[in-house]
Amino acid sequence: QVEAVESGGGSVQAGGSLRLSCTGSGYFAISNCMGWFRQAPGKEREGVAAIYTGDGRTDYADSVKGRFTISQDFAKNTRYLQMSSLKPEDTAMYHCAADSLVDPGDCRAGHFSQFGYWGQGTQVTVSS
Numbered sequence: 001q002v003e004a005v006e007s008g009g010g011s012v013q014a015g016g017s018l019r020l021s022c023t024g025s026g027y028f029a030i031s032n033c034m035g036w037f038r039q040a041p042g043k044e045r046e047g048v049a050a051i052y053t054g055d056g057r058t059d060y061a062d063s064v065k066g067r068f069t070i071s072q073d074f075a076k077n078t079r080y081l082q083m084s085s086l087k088p089e090d091t092a093m094y095h096c097a098a099d100s101l102v103d104p105g106d107c108r109a110g111h112f113s114q115f116g117y118w119g120q121g122t123q124v125t126v127s128s
Contacts, residue, residue, distance in 0.1 A: 002097050004028045009122030012086055020081040020122060022096030027117055029077055031098035035116065036070065036081045037126075038092035047097075047112030049081055050106045059108040064090075086126045093121040117122035 009022040020036065026033075035050035049070040050059045058070050069082040079096060097116035101107055112118075 004098070004117075004119030006094065006096050006119045006122040009124045010092060011125040011127065014087055014126055014128050016086050016126070017082070018083065018124060019086045020083065020094055020096075020124075022079045022081075022119060023077055024096070024098060024119070025077070027100075028096075028098045028119075031117075032104075033099045033111065033116075034070075034079045035074065035097050035107075035109060035112040036079075036094055037097055037112040037116075037118070038090075038094045039118075043092070045113055046092075047109040047114075048094075048113060050107050050109045051079065052107040054104060057104065057107070059110075061109045063123040068114050074084045078114075086124075088105070088126045088128045089127050091124060093123050095119055095121040 004024040037047040095118040097112045099116040099120040
């Protein structure tokens, strides 16, 4: 059973910040690669961040590098995506995602552009 609940989305002005949260159970709770992807209407799904739960290594899409930070809280079984310096082009539905990978090196943001299980999403809207 795949269950994940995202929260924290909303509407902000350009330059603002939001923190998304994802609490998972079932597959999400046991996966070793967690991440976030986004999808805007008419655009392709884009993996934006990934974290390998074993050692905390992270990876980001170039479009968000330096602005977004993914983190995890094992005690709360929650993953976060801290988003700063938001831009209108960051507007999208954001989904947390999970997968179980054999090679930790495959736990990259781009993985979630195509693969992984995900939650229902939380909308982020950035106005100029």
